[in-house]
Amino acid sequence: MNLAQARFNMIEQQIRPWEVLDPEILALLNEIHREDYLPLASKALAFVDMEVPLPGGQSMLAPRVEARALQDLKxxxxxxxxxxxxxxxxMAALLAHRAQRVIxxxxxxxxAEFARSNLQKAGVSNAEVRVADGARDVQADGPFDVxxxxxxxxxxxxxLLNQLKVGGRLFAIVGYEPVMRATVITRDSDKNFSTVQPWDTVATRLQNFPEPSRFKL
Incomplete structure (x- = not known):
């Protein structure tokens, strides 16, 4: 496989058509090699327009979803x-190149150990991976900008919303199959939040987050 050509095709055929036009983000996607963050058996799927399976039943988001989220968060x-x-x-590597610090x-x-190893090999020094349940473990390092x-x-x-600074933004994919909404929530003041849902997608569930009943009278 010609990796450079495959990466170029991913950017031009999957990511640009999804309205990711920020030149800095497009350059970053060319610079950070997605295939280096996948298990050996999955490297051939690095540039495919799909979620890539990871150990533990988890998945790597599709390239266009990661790119669009990064663009929307600014x-x-x-x-x-x-x-x-x-x-x-x-995604931590992408964020680390845009931010001061990533947890x-x-x-x-x-x-978590696989992610740590990948970041270390790539020389990413401002991203830290912790073993924790994001649905339950409140982080002492907050509040966060993003x-x-x-x-x-x-x-x-x-x-999680309470972990945002005023002016901070949270990105999540919210809802149920077959259609979920990319959601950006901004903390406008201590008590006020604003929400936009600019595009649709579907993604694998994060573990242990609440699943409210969808039954309504």
């Missing part, structure tokens, strides 16, 4: 980021 160099769902460490939580110890949920949830818990 992460700045002075900002501190919390990611829930480290997976292979690829990435992974509930699966094997996967929070990223690298997977889907039925709803965003208040405990």
């Amino acid at each position: 992460v700045q160099k002075h900002e501190k980021v919390l990611e829930v769902g480290a997976g292979s460490g690829f 990435s939580l992974e509930i699966n110890p094997e996967l 929070i990223v949920l690298s997977g889907s949830v039925a709803e965003v818990p208040a405990s």
Whole structure:
């Protein structure tokens, strides 16, 4: 496989058509090699428009979803980021190149070690992977400028919204199959939040987040 050509095709045929046009993000996707963050058996799937299976029943988000989320969040160099769902460490690497510091939580110890190893090999020094349950473990390092949920949830818990600084943004994929909504929540003041849902997608569930009953009278 010609990796450079496959990466170029991914950017031009999957990511640009999804309205990811920020030149810095497109350059970053060319610079950070997605295939380096996958198990050997899955490297051939690095550039495919799909979620890639990871150990522990987890998945790596599709390339266009990661790219669009990164563009929508507008992460700045002075900002501190919390990611829930480290997976292979690829999204943490992307965020680390845009932010001052990234803390990435992974509930699966094997996967957390895999992500740590990938980031270390890539020389990413401002991203830390912790074994933790992002649905339950409140982080002492908060509040954060940006929070990223690298997977889907039925709803965003208040405990995570409370970890946002004023002016901070949270990204999550919210809802139920067959259609979920990419959701960006901004903390406008101590008590007020605003929400936009600019596009649709589907993603694997993050573990242990609440699943409210969908039954209504």
